[in-house]
Amino acid sequence: MTTTSTLTKAGKKRRSSKREQREVMWFFFFISPWLIGFVVLSLVSLVLGLLTSFTNFDGFNLSTLKWVGLSNYARIFSDRDALWGLQRTTLYAILYVPLALVISFTLAVLLNQRIRGRGFLGGIFYIPSILPVVAVAWMWKLLMSRNSGLVNAFISLLSPGTAINWLSSQYATAVLIFLSIWMGIGGGVIIFLAALQGVPKELEEAALIDGATRFQMFLRVIVPLMTPIIFFRLVMGIIGALQVFTAPLLLTSTNSGLTIGTMPPRANYMFMVHAVQQTFAKGRYGYGAALVWMFFVLILVVTLIVFRSQRYWVFYEVEQEGGEA
Amino acid sequence: MSAFTGRQTLTVARHEGNAGRQKRVGQILLYTTLVAIALLFIVPIIWLILSSLKTETEYNAYPIRILPRVWQWKNYFEAVEQRRGIRGVHQYVGWALRSLGLCALNGIPDVLVSAMVGFGFARQRVRVRNLFFTVMLSMVMVPGLVTTIPQFVLFTRFHLIGTYWPWLLWGLASTPYFVFMFRQFFASFPKELEDAAEIDGCNRLRVFWQIMMPSAGPVVATCAIFSFQGNWGDWFAPTLFLTGDKQTMAMALANAYQDPAGNPMVVQTMAAIVLFIIPTVIAYFLGERRIRESAITSGLKG
Numbered sequence: 001m002t003t004t005s006t007l008t009k010a011g012k013k014r015r016s017s018k019r020e021q022r023e024v025m026w027f028f029f030f031i032s033p034w035l036i037g038f039v040v041l042s043l044v045s046l047v048l049g050l051l052t053s054f055t056n057f058d059g060f061n062l063s064t065l066k067w068v069g070l071s072n073y074a075r076i077f078s079d080r081d082a083l084w085g086l087q088r089t090t091l092y093a094i095l096y097v098p099l100a101l102v103i104s105f106t107l108a109v110l111l112n113q114r115i116r117g118r119g120f121l122g123g124i125f126y127i128p129s130i131l132p133v134v135a136v137a138w139m140w141k142l143l144m145s146r147n148s149g150l151v152n153a154f155i156s157l158l159s160p161g162t163a164i165n166w167l168s169s170q171y172a173t174a175v176l177i178f179l180s181i182w183m184g185i186g187g188g189v190i191i192f193l194a195a196l197q198g199v200p201k202e203l204e205e206a207a208l209i210d211g212a213t214r215f216q217m218f219l220r221v222i223v224p225l226m227t228p229i230i231f232f233r234l235v236m237g238i239i240g241a242l243q244v245f246t247a248p249l250l251l252t253s254t255n256s257g258l259t260i261g262t263m264p265p266r267a268n269y270m271f272m273v274h275a276v277q278q279t280f281a282k283g284r285y286g287y288g289a290a291l292v293w294m295f296f297v298l299i300l301v302v303t304l305i306v307f308r309s310q311r312y313w314v315f316y317e318v319e320q321e322g323g324e325a
Numbered sequence: 326m327s328a329f330t331g332r333q334t335l336t337v338a339r340h341e342g343n344a345g346r347q348k349r350v351g352q353i354l355l356y357t358t359l360v361a362i363a364l365l366f367i368v369p370i371i372w373l374i375l376s377s378l379k380t381e382t383e384y385n386a387y388p389i390r391i392l393p394r395v396w397q398w399k400n401y402f403e404a405v406e407q408r409r410g411i412r413g414v415h416q417y418v419g420w421a422l423r424s425l426g427l428c429a430l431n432g433i434p435d436v437l438v439s440a441m442v443g444f445g446f447a448r449q450r451v452r453v454r455n456l457f458f459t460v461m462l463s464m465v466m467v468p469g470l471v472t473t474i475p476q477f478v479l480f481t482r483f484h485l486i487g488t489y490w491p492w493l494l495w496g497l498a499s500t501p502y503f504v505f506m507f508r509q510f511f512a513s514f515p516k517e518l519e520d521a522a523e524i525d526g527c528n529r530l531r532v533f534w535q536i537m538m539p540s541a542g543p544v545v546a547t548c549a550i551f552s553f554q555g556n557w558g559d560w561f562a563p564t565l566f567l568t569g570d571k572q573t574m575a576m577a578l579a580n581a582y583q584d585p586a587g588n589p590m591v592v593q594t595m596a597a598i599v600l601f602i603i604p605t606v607i608a609y610f611l612g613e614r615r616i617r618e619s620a621i622t623s624g625l626k627g
Contacts, residue, residue, distance in 0.1 A: 023449055023450060023451055024449075024451050026445070026449055026529040027445055027449035027451040027453075027454065028445075029445070029529075029530075030441055030442060030444055030445025030446075030449060030529070030533070031442050031445040031446065031457060033438045033441065033442060033497055033498060033499055034438075034442040034461060034498065034499045034504065035457070036498070037494075037495075037497060037498020037499060038460070038461070038464070038498065040498075041472070041476060041494065041495070041498050042464055042467075042472055044475075044479070045471075045472040045473075045475035045476050045479070046467070046471065046472060046475075048475040048478070048479065049471055049472070049474060049475040052475065052478075059478070059481075107359075107362065110355060110358065110359055111359065113352075113355055115352070115355065115356060115359070121359055121360075121363050122617075123613070124363045124366055124367060125363070125366060126617070127367075127370075127606070127609070128366070128369075128370075130554055130605055130606070130608075130609045130616075131558070131602055131605060131606075132554075132557065132558025132559075132560070132575055132601065132602065132605060133558060133560060134558065134560050134575045134578055134579050134598075134601075135373075135558070135578075135598050135601055135602045136369075137579075138373065138578075138594075138595065138598050139369040139370065139372065139373045140369065142369075142372055142373060142376050142595070143368070143369055143372055147385065147387045148384055148385055148386065148387065148389055149389075150368070150372050150389065150391075153388060153389040156388070182366070182369065187620050190617050190620055190621060191620065191621055194621040239466065242468075243468045243469065243470070245470070245561075246560060246561055250560065250579060257580045258579045258580055259564065260561075260564055260565055272468075272470060275470060276470070279474055280565075285474070285478065288474060289474065289475070292468060292470045292471045292474065293471065295468065296467065296468055296471050299466070299468060300466070303466070
């Protein structure tokens with residue numbers, strides 16, 4: 001009796017571990033394309049980039065390659081262009097991210113009222129975000145053009161004779177922010193709208209019965225319920241805004257043709273623009289790698305801080321024990 | 326439509342008295358605000374289309390002309406016929422075909438492979454699964470340039486710059502966002518389905534390909550549209566990884582056409598830009614509902 005039961009147990013164990021092995025094998029079979037791609041394309045690139053950042057690599061000098069330690073990183077702090085780029089990028093992010101959040105949230109709240117054509121209007125706000133950035137940059141160049149632009153025409157109706165050079169350094173960041181908002185809020189609008197529609201009606205009614213005004217109800221009930229989504233959009237917005245690169249480049253008006261190495265107006269000389277300039281235009285691969293790696297760490301730190309701030313302002317629905325109270 | 330709303334407002338206001346009237350006024354105000362903002366939102370697109378239908382002189386006129394005197398539909402023909410390339414084929418056709426080619430070369434393997442990886446993450450109960458999934462999603466945090474620059478160096482070493490290989494390689498490596506969507510979808514299937522299939526002697530690959538994949542049409546379509554829009558509009562990767570003789574639509578149209586004297590031909594370029602955005606708009610409307618839904622679920626679930 002004992003022996004047979006031991007036998008079957010062992011058999012079961014062997015069978016189950018064999019089964020487990022098969023599961024593991026199939027798992028790796030299915031994820032292998034990603035895993036190989038991740039190792040070959042991402043992991044190797046990450047390591048290679050990090051190693052490069054400690055060398056004097058210029059794209060060709062493999063025979064005279066030298067380990068320079070942290071000197072590339074030290075150089076960033078005395079590189080005026082890098083610090084300027086950091087400053088402009090920070091300013092851009094600080095203006096764009098909150099503005100985009102507030103505008104998309106407000107539009108979602110407005111759309112959430114009982115109105116006709118909600119879907120259609122939501123669609124209009126979403127369309128800019130599916131357009132290629134090359135086309136969007138052209139649209140804004142046309143609108144903001146000094147002589148033939150619609151915006152200046154409108155302004156000169158109010159104060160005749162003004163012709164603002166929007167794409168010059170003085171205003172280029174403002175135009176970049178307009179463009180980014182125009183292109184960037186669509187996703188936020190539909191996400192906030194969906195979340196607002198998910199707020200239980202009873203909750204609103206209960207607050208109103210308790211004597212809250214509609215505005216109080218909005219501020220104390222609706223907004224807290226939205227904070228997890230606001231938080232998510234905030235994190236994604238910051239990560240995206242700090243990396244801004246293509247839009248400032250394409251927004252540049254130049255006669256010599258837009259390329260990777262195009263120099264945007266000084267005001268739109270963002271950090272990533274500087275990194276690309278150094279890497280590809282100047283051939284400083286080592287320094288360029290140090291620039292992007294430092295920035296990567298900076299983005300991680302900022303993200304971490306925002307994550308830490310959650311407990312002060314983000315409300316997560318607490319799961320109640322023992323069913324509904 | 327507005328007349329209808331107006332009449333309705335009147336009758337309702339008469340019935341509901343003061344409070345009702347206030348409510349209605351609020352509603353009209355809200356509606357006006359929203360429509361005004363929406364109009365403001367489409368101005369850039371309208372202005373692009375209007376510009377593409379003017380003459381160059383009208384485009385440059387100061388003070389500006391809002392509408393063209395005669396609608397210059399010929400700009401669209403000139404946009405396509407600009408610059409004859411090799412063997413008399415219009416360069417525009419070449420750009421379009423190259424952009425489409427890259428969309429297919431990257432998009433088709435990308436969607437299929439992402440489905441496969443998503444299936445692995447959804448259906449294989451393995452202890453290390455969550456670890457790998459977290460690693461995959463955390464790559465979203467890494468700025469693109471951190472990996473792109475070393476990749477450029479690597480691809481240069483292997484003589485892949487100026488070829489279409491990178492697009493195939495990126496496609497075969499799958500895309501985290503697509504994997505995520507497929508995983509969500511495949512995770513919703515009942516376990517019994519798999520068990521039944523296994524008893525019938527199906528191996529995992531057949532469970533994936535013959536049982537689950539046939540109903541994944543909506544996810545495939547959504548990913549295909551996202552992939553198409555990403556590749557079609559991408560300017561950075563082709564500019565960096567291709568050479569000047571292999572221009573895509575986005576690369577070529579970043580700069581204005583020039584006449585033989587070197588002056589910019591803005592109106593024809595704008596016509597080309599309008600043609601350039603039409604496919605992305607069509608793709609969006611083809612999958613509008615699903616695109617919005619997936620934007621919402623990925624946004625809400627984080």
